[in-house]
Amino acid sequence: MKKVKIGIVGLGRLGRKHAENIAFRVPNAELTAVCSIVKSEVDEVQRAWDIKYGYYSFDEMLGNKELDAIFISSSSGEHCRQIEAALDAGFHVFSEKPLGITVEECLSAARAVERHGDKVFMLGFMRRYDSSYAYAKRKIEEGLIGKPYLIRCYGLDPVNAIQGAIRFAETSGGIFLDMAIHDFDLARWYLESEAKSVYAIGGCYAYKEFEKYGDADNAAALVQFENGAMGLFYAGRTCAHGYHIETEVVGTKGSLRIGTVPYKNLVTVFNETGAVNECVGGFLERFDRAYLNELREFVNCIVEGRKPDVTVYDGVKSTELAYAAKESFEGNKLVFL
Secondary structure (H helix, E strand, C coil), X not given: CCCEEEEEEXXXXXXXXXXXXXXXXXXXXXXXXXXXXXXXXXXXXXXXXXXXXXXXXXHHHXXXXXXXXXXXXXXXXXXXHHHHHHHHCCCEEEEECCCCCCHHHHHHHHHHHHXXXXXXXXXXCHHHHCHHXXXXXXXXXXXXXXXXXXXXXXXXXXXXXXXXXXXXXXXXXXXXXXXXXXXXXXXXXXXXXXXXXXXXXXXXXXXXXXXXXXXXXXXXXEEEECCCCEEXXXXXXXXXXXXXXXXXXXXXXXXXXXXXXXXXXXXXXXXXXXXXXXXXXXXXXXXXXXXXXXHHHHHHHHHHCCCCCCCHHHHHHHHHHHHHHHHHHHHCCCEEC
């Protein structure tokens, strides 16, 4: 079996997980090169996993013609530039979300994807590859709950990760682009409609550090979609009990919920505190299998010469909605898309 040789840029917490999946969990993929501006990350991974090439410059890695594909897990502000450069250099490309941190950047990336129609491009909306979310999609398509007319999404990060959120607040693009964009994508996917208008509110209720970036530690958005459906979105960075990702879709014949309680596992502990179920502690734990599934899909698309269901336009549309929510929050006004 021919292996797809991949070079990854970005070896932070999520990048390291992606690199590990490429190296050890996908038989027809090979982690051939690693790249980071943090020299110690490259040196450690290259030495520990016996990776053939290590780079401290992304542009230098693009000169490696042994590679078939580039996996982008760098900081959000680098995504679009690196997507375009990698495609122009002749590589298939996978990029983590968000597609970019401005709509203009995203449109430029979309044009690059259009220029290179022979290449596979995939965006990391991994929840579509989670078994529960995929199951819910199938049930909606089968008509189990009738016509969906409301979606409610909670995207809550654990408060014990707040210092990391503060550290990257300046370049994250804000709470709607950084966090709620996964929920915006799910809403478009489940409702099969684009957003028409949005009104967003929020504030710095516990951590004032976000204020100087025009950001919030908790925020909510009310969205009306073109088909008349409603969307309720809550993104927060101060969840006390863990990492809580919950989605509810309500239709004319019923409703379904995903992740109502973010159970760590099926164990219930009975002791002097009562009946206790532990919750998952972070996104890497909750979506471990989904990250692997999306990588397998990307590699299989390259091998089989087909395109993934998640496209660059999903990134563009979700970013447009996230920026409309940001504009609404900052201006305290209803925004039409």
